[in-house]
Amino acid sequence: MTKASTALLEVTHLVTQFHTPHGMVRAVDGVSFSVQRGQTLGIVGESGSGKSVLARTIIGILANDGSPTTTGGIAFEGRDLLKLSEPEMRDVRGKDIAMVFQDPTSSLNPVKRIGAQIGEVLTRHLGLRCRAAEARSVELLASVGIPLPAERLHQYPHQLSGGMRQRVAIAIAIACEPKLLIADEPTTALDVTIQAQILDLLRRLQRAHNMAMILISHDLGVVAEHTDVVAVMYGGQMVERASTRSLFHSCRMPYTQALIRSAPSLPDPPHTRLRAISGRPPDMLHPPIGCRFNPRCDRATDVCRADQPALSPSDADGAHLYACWHPVGAGEVLP
Amino acid sequence: MSTAADGQAQATAPASGAASPPLARHRLGPRFWIPIGWTTMVVVLAATANLLPLHSPIETDFTVISNWPDATHWFGTDQLGRDIFSRSVFGARISLIVGLLAPAFGLGVGIFLGMAAGYFRGRTESIIVAAMDAIMAFPGILIALAVTAYVGANIAILIFLLGFLTIPAFMRVARANTLVFGQREFVLAARAMGATHRRVLALEILPNVAIPMLIYALLMVSRIIVTEGVLSFLGLSVPPPQPTWGNMIADGQADLATLPYIPFIPSALMFLTVLSINLIGERLRARTDFRGGAL
Numbered sequence: 001m002t003k004a005s006t007a008l009l010e011v012t013h014l015v016t017q018f019h020t021p022h023g024m025v026r027a028v029d030g031v032s033f034s035v036q037r038g039q040t041l042g043i044v045g046e047s048g049s050g051k052s053v054l055a056r057t058i059i060g061i062l063a064n065d066g067s068p069t070t071t072g073g074i075a076f077e078g079r080d081l082l083k084l085s086e087p088e089m090r091d092v093r094g095k096d097i098a099m100v101f102q103d104p105t106s107s108l109n110p111v112k113r114i115g116a117q118i119g120e121v122l123t124r125h126l127g128l129r130c131r132a133a134e135a136r137s138v139e140l141l142a143s144v145g146i147p148l149p150a151e152r153l154h155q156y157p158h159q160l161s162g163g164m165r166q167r168v169a170i171a172i173a174i175a176c177e178p179k180l181l182i183a184d185e186p187t188t189a190l191d192v193t194i195q196a197q198i199l200d201l202l203r204r205l206q207r208a209h210n211m212a213m214i215l216i217s218h219d220l221g222v223v224a225e226h227t228d229v230v231a232v233m234y235g236g237q238m239v240e241r242a243s244t245r246s247l248f249h250s251c252r253m254p255y256t257q258a259l260i261r262s263a264p265s266l267p268d269p270p271h272t273r274l275r276a277i278s279g280r281p282p283d284m285l286h287p288p289i290g291c292r293f294n295p296r297c298d299r300a301t302d303v304c305r306a307d308q309p310a311l312s313p314s315d316a317d318g319a320h321l322y323a324c325w326h327p328v329g330a331g332e333v334l335p
Numbered sequence: 336m337s338t339a340a341d342g343q344a345q346a347t348a349p350a351s352g353a354a355s356p357p358l359a360r361h362r363l364g365p366r367f368w369i370p371i372g373w374t375t376m377v378v379v380l381a382a383t384a385n386l387l388p389l390h391s392p393i394e395t396d397f398t399v400i401s402n403w404p405d406a407t408h409w410f411g412t413d414q415l416g417r418d419i420f421s422r423s424v425f426g427a428r429i430s431l432i433v434g435l436l437a438p439a440f441g442l443g444v445g446i447f448l449g450m451a452a453g454y455f456r457g458r459t460e461s462i463i464v465a466a467m468d469a470i471m472a473f474p475g476i477l478i479a480l481a482v483t484a485y486v487g488a489n490i491a492i493l494i495f496l497l498g499f500l501t502i503p504a505f506m507r508v509a510r511a512n513t514l515v516f517g518q519r520e521f522v523l524a525a526r527a528m529g530a531t532h533r534r535v536l537a538l539e540i541l542p543n544v545a546i547p548m549l550i551y552a553l554l555m556v557s558r559i560i561v562t563e564g565v566l567s568f569l570g571l572s573v574p575p576p577q578p579t580w581g582n583m584i585a586d587g588q589a590d591l592a593t594l595p596y597i598p599f600i601p602s603a604l605m606f607l608t609v610l611s612i613n614l615i616g617e618r619l620r621a622r623t624d625f626r627g628g629a630l
Contacts, residue, residue, distance in 0.1 A: 090530070090531065092529070093526070093528060094527065094528035094529035095529065101523065106519045106520045106521060107521050107524045108524075109521045110521075110543065120525075120528070121528050121529075125528075169524070172524070172528065
């Protein structure tokens with residue numbers, strides 16, 4: 001075990017396949033990336049691009065009917081999570097890697113009090129008993145900015161607003177001070193002002209505990225503001241990866257460019273047509289041959305329809321990677 | 336219950352003109368409390384039957400054969416001079432014991448199988464569902480006839496048999512609810528916090544599934560009371576002279592024209608008891624129905 005390795009999480013050529021009655025679906029197809037301690041990686045992409053499956057593969061909670069299979073490597077602090085037994089993996093979940101889900105109305109159990117839901121994790125991983133667990137729960141609720149934390153412990157989820165529930169979900173996730181927090185669209189179900197509060201809270205907690213974070217989102221604004229590195233996913237593959245600044249400044253992959261352009265911007269006059277990306281996301285049962293974006297790409301040529309481009313470095317230090325035969329030039333990025 | 340609050344909020348919004356519907360929804364009302372009163376009375380009488388100063392339900396008294404109801408024999412006496420009030424109370428015991436324990440047995444097995452099927456899916460689910468379909472494909476009354484005819488009837492066999500026949504129905508309800516709750520993010524979240532499958536099933540899913548299951552069990556109680564009555568009527572339940580509502584009705588059959596009170600009294604008792612339990616169950620079901628509230 002090389003605990004001294006620099007990256008906290010090192011994912012190499014990860015493939016997650018689902019065996020469906022209609023055939024094999026590769027929801028995650030050869031994805032590699034790494035996350036450093038304290039760093040935030042943003043993962044963006046359309047619905048169905050494999051973001052959530054990727055997150056669930058890392059933490060090992062895909063469907064339990066035996067249909068998905070995973071190959072590749074997920075090294076966390078030098079240990080390959082895919083090689084851990086289920087009991088060993090259960091000790092990692094919640095303690096070293098925790099997760100926050102999209103919908104706070106359904107990520108808390110409606111028939112259990114808040115206190116019981118937080119206390120469970122503390123008992124499971126830290127071995128705290130009633131009194132200690134309760135005291136710690138109050139601290140946790142206070143740290144995520146919930147007023148009157150001691151009273152909230154005795155309430156049920158429906159007595160809290162959406163934003164409050166998401167704060168509770170975050171309190172549960174950070175209860176054991178995980179080294180990596182996976183936030184799967186943590187603000188999608190919340191309104192905009194609450195979104196900002198939750199993202200600020202995540203950032204504050206991250207700094208306080210030097211916690212690494214994977215922030216999954218389809219909201220480019222969120223990603224631009226709250227991440228250090230961004231990976232763009234399309235059709236289960238990673239098509240571009242760069243520092244956040246470099247990605248928004250000089251993206252190379254036409255899909256990334258289209259994604260950035262399709263976001264509405266405030267300076268636009270009212271009733272400006274959104275520049276939607278034409279076509280539909282690829283059918284994952286029968287993905288396009290060659291570059292998966294080629295049917296929707298206006299730069300596509302024969303080579304795009306025949307061969308898949310590999311991730312290649314855009315600059316000398318190799319920090320900006322993209323997969324495209326006809327990349328967007330450095331000068332022609334933003335309209 | 337979260338539905339109570341959610342439901343109120345939802346119900347108040349559209350009904351701004353009429354203020355009564357949301358209130359009515361939350362008051363249980365006489366249609367709930369009268370059945371509760373009747374059921375409680377039947378249960379208490381049946382439970383304390385040994386202690387009450389009743390006539391013997393079995394001893395025959397040839398001085399009072401086929402007497403219509405009067406002051407000493409409130410419900411009259413049957414063709415052998417046995418006190419019908421006493422027989423009704425002791426008969427309620429059989430109905431209630433079978434009516435409660437058989438669904439309890441079915442509930443226990445059904446909830447286990449249903450949650451396993453709904454949570455693990457795949458092959459586990461196929462096997463369980465196929466087995467339950469096979470049970471349901473047999474006409475229940477025929478199985479009951481066959482078993483009691485060969486093995487003989489005692490109360491334990493009756494409970495086991497009728498309970499067994501309710502397993503598929505309980506399994507279906509448990510599976511359907513597990514499918515719904517199993518897809519909620521709190522199940523994923525629990526697993527993401529390192530919970531075992533057993534823990535997720537017992538602590539996350541079971542509390543959610545338990546409420547609809549218990550209400551369904553209550554409705555099943557009334558069905559089993561009727562089924563036990565049918566078996567008794569056919570002479571396939573507890574053997575005479577032990578009274579049951581069903582065999583009391585059967586005894587009265589011959590003299591229906593001249594002594595109508597003999598079959599009428601146990602029939603009425605069974606009718607009122609079954610109706611009460613159904614009304615209670617229906618009221619509770621309506622109140623805890625999750626489909627209305629956005630949980």
